[in-house]
Amino acid sequence: MDEFIQEFLVEGGELLDQLDRDFVELEKDPTSKELVARIFRAIHTLKGTGGTIGLKKLESVNHVGENILSRLRDGKLRLTAEIISALLAMIDINRQLFASVESTGQEGDLDLTETIRSLNEILNGQQELQGAAKSENDSTLAGAPGSTLLGKILVEKGAVEEAKLVEALEVQRSGDPRRLGEILVQSGVVPQTDVQDALQSQYESREDAVNSSIRVDVNLLDKVMNLVGELVLARNQVLQFTSNQKDPAFLNTAQRLNLITTELQEGVMKTRMQPIGNVWNKFPRIVRDLANSTGKSVRLEMEGAQTELDKTIIEAIKDPLTHVVRNSLDHGIETPAEREAAGKPLQGLLFLRAFHEGGQVNIEISDDGGGLDLDAIREKALERGIFSSQHAAKMSDREIGNLIFMAGFSTADKVTNISGRGVGMDVVKTNVEKIGGTVDVSSVRGHGTTLKIKIPLTLAIIPALIVTTGGERFAIPQVSLVELVRLEGKAAETGIEMIQEVSVYRLRGNLLPVIYLNRELKLGSKGGKAAEEVINIVVLQADGRQFGLVVDEINDTEEIVVKPLSKQLKGISCFAGATIMGDGKVALILDTFGLAQHASLAGESRTHGVSAAKGGLGESAEQRESWLLFRAGDHGKLAVPLSMVSRLEEFDPKTIETSGNRQVVQYRGEIMPLVRVADALQLPVETAGEGSIKVVVHSEGGHSVGLVVDEILDIVDQHVTVTKRADAHLLGSAVIQQRVTDLLDVPELVMSIAGEGRTA
Amino acid sequence: MTATQQQFCTFYIQGLLFGVEVETVQEVIQHQEMTGVPLAPEVVAGLINLRGQIVTAIDLRRRLGVCDRPGDALPMNVVVRTGDGAVSLLVDEIGDVVEVEQRDFEEAPDTLACTSRELIRGVYKLKKELLLILDTQRSVNISASASESSRACQ
Numbered sequence: 001m002d003e004f005i006q007e008f009l010v011e012g013g014e015l016l017d018q019l020d021r022d023f024v025e026l027e028k029d030p031t032s033k034e035l036v037a038r039i040f041r042a043i044h045t046l047k048g049t050g051g052t053i054g055l056k057k058l059e060s061v062n063h064v065g066e067n068i069l070s071r072l073r074d075g076k077l078r079l080t081a082e083i084i085s086a087l088l089a090m091i092d093i094n095r096q097l098f099a100s101v102e103s104t105g106q107e108g109d110l111d112l113t114e115t116i117r118s119l120n121e122i123l124n125g126q127q128e129l130q131g132a133a134k135s136e137n138d139s140t141l142a143g144a145p146g147s148t149l150l151g152k153i154l155v156e157k158g159a160v161e162e163a164k165l166v167e168a169l170e171v172q173r174s175g176d177p178r179r180l181g182e183i184l185v186q187s188g189v190v191p192q193t194d195v196q197d198a199l200q201s202q203y204e205s206r207e208d209a210v211n212s213s214i215r216v217d218v219n220l221l222d223k224v225m226n227l228v229g230e231l232v233l234a235r236n237q238v239l240q241f242t243s244n245q246k247d248p249a250f251l252n253t254a255q256r257l258n259l260i261t262t263e264l265q266e267g268v269m270k271t272r273m274q275p276i277g278n279v280w281n282k283f284p285r286i287v288r289d290l291a292n293s294t295g296k297s298v299r300l301e302m303e304g305a306q307t308e309l310d311k312t313i314i315e316a317i318k319d320p321l322t323h324v325v326r327n328s329l330d331h332g333i334e335t336p337a338e339r340e341a342a343g344k345p346l347q348g349l350l351f352l353r354a355f356h357e358g359g360q361v362n363i364e365i366s367d368d369g370g371g372l373d374l375d376a377i378r379e380k381a382l383e384r385g386i387f388s389s390q391h392a393a394k395m396s397d398r399e400i401g402n403l404i405f406m407a408g409f410s411t412a413d414k415v416t417n418i419s420g421r422g423v424g425m426d427v428v429k430t431n432v433e434k435i436g437g438t439v440d441v442s443s444v445r446g447h448g449t450t451l452k453i454k455i456p457l458t459l460a461i462i463p464a465l466i467v468t469t470g471g472e473r474f475a476i477p478q479v480s481l482v483e484l485v486r487l488e489g490k491a492a493e494t495g496i497e498m499i500q501e502v503s504v505y506r507l508r509g510n511l512l513p514v515i516y517l518n519r520e521l522k523l524g525s526k527g528g529k530a531a532e533e534v535i536n537i538v539v540l541q542a543d544g545r546q547f548g549l550v551v552d553e554i555n556d557t558e559e560i561v562v563k564p565l566s567k568q569l570k571g572i573s574c575f576a577g578a579t580i581m582g583d584g585k586v587a588l589i590l591d592t593f594g595l596a597q598h599a600s601l602a603g604e605s606r607t608h609g610v611s612a613a614k615g616g617l618g619e620s621a622e623q624r625e626s627w628l629l630f631r632a633g634d635h636g637k638l639a640v641p642l643s644m645v646s647r648l649e650e651f652d653p654k655t656i657e658t659s660g661n662r663q664v665v666q667y668r669g670e671i672m673p674l675v676r677v678a679d680a681l682q683l684p685v686e687t688a689g690e691g692s693i694k695v696v697v698h699s700e701g702g703h704s705v706g707l708v709v710d711e712i713l714d715i716v717d718q719h720v721t722v723t724k725r726a727d728a729h730l731l732g733s734a735v736i737q738q739r740v741t742d743l744l745d746v747p748e749l750v751m752s753i754a755g756e757g758r759t760a
Numbered sequence: 761m762t763a764t765q766q767q768f769c770t771f772y773i774q775g776l777l778f779g780v781e782v783e784t785v786q787e788v789i790q791h792q793e794m795t796g797v798p799l800a801p802e803v804v805a806g807l808i809n810l811r812g813q814i815v816t817a818i819d820l821r822r823r824l825g826v827c828d829r830p831g832d833a834l835p836m837n838v839v840v841r842t843g844d845g846a847v848s849l850l851v852d853e854i855g856d857v858v859e860v861e862q863r864d865f866e867e868a869p870d871t872l873a874c875t876s877r878e879l880i881r882g883v884y885k886l887k888k889e890l891l892l893i894l895d896t897q898r899s900v901n902i903s904a905s906a907s908e909s910s911r912a913c914q
Contacts, residue, residue, distance in 0.1 A: 226812055226813075229812050230812035472795070472796065472798075521798035521799060522798055522799065563813075563814045565814075565816075566814075566816040566844060568800070568804055568818070568847075569804065569816060572799050572800060574798075574799060575797070578795075578814045579814075580809050580814065585793060586794075586795040586806075586807040586808065586814055587795060588795065588797065588798075588807075
């Protein structure tokens, strides 16, 4: 394509964006001459340049627009909402023409007659105003373009009183050919030096706008960025040589190279940064249009628009943010009538805020609308079988609120179509998480909703924890890191407990599933002895779950440059990419989420390891369930659905007390009855061991019952076919792990105990 | 160079002379230190740092299904450009760049092992030896089957 046209498309595109904002601004402040003048200039440029490079349609449509603007500017036309809508429609036509030129090089066969006709109607419709608006308050500061700025600057500096300035402007308008500055100086109102200063600052402000930036091809920037990366590596190698060099001149040079490289790296990083305002800029228009179409009145406020983010991230959050803003307007903010009934100001508020915090960018989108209907969400979730009713009772409002991010409130393979708020929010979450961010929603019914998005500053360079396992280094992105746990001596021997093949660690009372990096990646562990004495657990968070990752060594945190893996290795979900370390060697970056999935922790309960009971209903809907296998008495294997298990505990036999005819234990501030499964099933009992008593805790409706078992065997995840049995307290039998296993009917067992308790 | 002539960058794998079109070769470099990729198909030897670019190295011996290099022998890297960026092919030894005539070309014999036949586009009959032409794109395409390719060791 022609270079001129290319350039025009880029610049014109920016003008159109600016016009969008200015029009919305103008609607709020219809008397602003400055805005009208700016809009006029922009449209004039579009018309003029468009015409010069042969875009006739563009020229003709903007010509009419320009006429309207010039009348507005001269006060011959009064600004109304219709005019703004029509002019915005004209901007949209401009965009369509731009798109057409960009893809085909031609303006296409877009029919403009209708647009031009309606614009002309506006132009002619208010002709009668012409006379009426004659007595414009032209003598205000804003009145005379050209000298406006100088006058303003002088007044702001306190060099001249406004009244005097108005006088001077009058003189100028009455036909005096002298410039404003000259008039002021010659009439002795302002000293010469002040005018010169003001002229200087006027000149500078113009300079700034025109000359302070240039356009650079992003590919070129990427290339420069890569080269700087290489330079950093070369610098590191040079610095390594300095350690055995004595020549002071060389050492000085190396030191200088070091400093310059660091500064260069920072500088290049900055070139990729863009203010988030670049994305927000289009929101005023979106908000205006949506508010008009839904009959709502909404004020948009933005704070921190200058917060900078890497270009790639800006691109990635553009759509999710737009979606959230639309959602807030669509479903969050109520109609004026509803707002009035609720005693709120008629105009709703949509507030965007961005700020840096802890190496991350926080973006908050809040509205003062109706808030999330948590009860409805809870109900829907129950209906969909996402969790059981006893679980729902325990969930916090925040947890419930965050359900809106689940794909249609269901597991992934189900239909995702539901109506109302929540549709598409899963996409928002996915997109944000794709770039290493997190989303959280908080809402107060009747007072509004706030969505918080946290995203890394840049994708290209991230802080990471470097760990070693099996002699290989791996980088773990800092965002998924929760804490580090180091077990030494005795703790290292006994800290990690096993439930058959599943390792768990008690982290402040909660069971944390633990996986070993060397086993997951099939690496040999280096030097077994160190691993015995010290266990390093990296506690990670992935998609709302926490798990522990055991590594041989924890090295350091470092800023790493993320590079993608080649196609041959894309299939390995455990790695997010690779990076080059300071010594020039390559290290792999672990993908926390992929690793968790690889270790099949994905099916684990959210947030608190095994402790938070997992959703039994959701599981059964999938016809798959996790089962806790255990042994009671001499009986073979018994199983209970893991969803029925809230915790696994061990008690000292001494802590068991008797209440009535029942054995109880004090547990979490309440008295928990114990049921010996072997006794309940009338199974032959082994001689009671000396050790601790193993208890499967089942909680329902806020009350817990402890099932005393002899041994916890395993947790399996499999589909079972139940063969009914007539025995009391048993659901039936099933084949689990190739063995016939009796399934305990926990609710029935608990009921029968409760019944006994009442009769007793 | 006429239309019937072509240039190939040659290298040896287990005594056999292989060639790839000179245009596809980005560079030939010494053995580089590699970072192994756990869980990767075994034909992936590791990742190398090629002046700031991370390049996947594919062991052609494994790819062709012949036995591994003797312990102390270090492979050379033939870095080729593919549709998805640069990939390094690990070979035993580097040969010359040879010019061949189209009339010396022949299809690979059917009796070649299955994996080899898939990767070898044909044979040029040189004066002293045979030059096997490697299909680079297929060589770097690692499907699940490739990693399970039978490795008959002679």
